[in-house]
Amino acid sequence: MKKRRVLVTGASGFVGEAVIFRLLLDGKFTPIAAMRASTRLNGLCPVVPFDLCRPESMPVLSSVDVVIHCAARVHVMNETAIDSLSAFRQANVEGTVWLARQAASCGVKRFVFISSIKVNGESTGRGALFRADDEPAPLDPYGISKCEAEVALRRIGAKTGMEVVVIRPPLVYGPGVKANFLVMMRWLDRGLPLPFGMLDNRRSLVSLGNLADLIVTCIEHPAAANQTFLVSDGEDLSTSQLLLHMARAMDKLAILLPVPTVLLKLLGSAFGKSSAIDRLCGSLQVDIGPTQKMLGWQPPLSAEKAFRETADYYLEKYKK
Template sequence: MTVAQVLVTGATGFVGEALVFRLLLDKKFIPVAAVRGVTRLSGLCRVVPFNLNGSKMLPSLEDIQVVVHCAARVHVMNEMETDALAEFRRINVDGTVRLARKAAESGVKRFIFISSIKVNGESTAPGSPFKAGDHPAAVDPYGISKQEAEDALRQLSLDTRMEVVIIRPPLVYGPGVKANFLSMMKWLDKGVPLPLGAIHNQRSLVAIDNLVDLAVTCIDHPAAANNTFLVSDGEYLSTTELLRRMARALGKKPRLLPVPQMMLNLAASIMGKQSIAQRLCGSLHVDIDQTHKLLGWSPPVNIERALRQTADYYRDKQTK
């Protein structure tokens, strides 16, 4: 039987690279890394140039059976574009549709799109987690662009024979994580006092190994075709509990000050940092029951192990 070739876009990114390494280890599929620049994957698998900016940088897909599309213009804290939504649409919608259309024309069987939980919205109420069947409620430009890309892919699937699978992860962490999660580890490692010792929200996260495992499951699972899946570690944490567990994984004692959440929200409002307060104090709880029921999938890595792996990688990098 011919082994399926799987094109992974964004293979120099956090998720894409981890997926390629997983496919190399599994040997069940043949990964093809689609990259925009230099990659350490060269010599390990076939590498092809790729850029979402234009059709001239789309790779040949004639021998590809499945595409896992991880590349995207990601959410940024300090947006520099005057029209952020237009820029997100140019990359995340137009670029995705160009790639998917070429995939359909080339006979690709399945197109897996790594979307975002931001398509569901920015926050959840207590006891009301996001579900895969919820009506989309994207708010910011990044989430809106992902929602519009999902809609376009579903229509393309109806117009062609190509199956589309959509995966919506919340915050992804693991060895090599950057941005806010890395900043959090640095604060804990240095013993910086944090006014986050009394936050009682519900936040779902997903370890990179769990997200990659679901993506691999969706490559050939019959029930994945034309479905949308939410993914998480299967457990939610408050911001306070996450900081405590991450500190424990780092071998540190957290210095968490029990500042009332109302005071944090007020201070953030005065400074115009409401979005930061929302991420720290608000809830975003993800229900993965449908993912389990349709695919028989459960996260293979628990939070404690994933945090420990993340901390070990961080400490190793700090000593080099």
């Protein structure tokens, strides 16, 4: 049986590399890694150069069956671009459109786009859930660019017949995670007292393994065509619970001080950290019921196991 050839953009990144390894493990596909820099994937699968902001670098797609588009200009904590929305649009909208048009013209059957839950918005009320068919409400340049890319892809799909699948993950964690999640693990590792003991919010997260599993499911599943899916571990946690679970996985003691939420927000405002505190204190929950029903999909990895895998990677990499 002929293996489907699957091109993965951003293959040197956190999500893209995990997808490549999952495709190699499955054995049913021939993954092609499209990326800017050399990584440990060299020698494991075909590798082609790719730069989302340089259309002349777009790989030849004539022999590709499916594109999984993970490459993106990601949300950054310390933005340096003068016009950040234009910078996000150049990569995440214009670059995605260039790639999708070439894919359609080369006969690529399906284009799987890794978007973001930020297309839905930044937070939900306690007990409320984001759904795939909600009216988009992105608030920051990254979310706006992902939303615009989704709209452009659907137009290309409708015009050319190429099937478009959109996946909107919330915060993704797992071996190799960086940014705020890595900072959190360092706090726990050092035994720092953290003022989050009274938080009773709820947040949806998705482990790298569960996200990669859904992405691979969407390569061939007939019901995935032209659909939008939300994804999570199916185990929403408060920030306090997240810290306790992660500390347990690291064999550490989480010291959580019972500081009222209103005081946390006042301190965040005083020190110019309102956005960060809002994320820590706020809720963001997604409804994965339609994803599960439509695809017959269940997250294969429990949050407990995913936290342990993340902790093991951290301890091996940073505690040698």
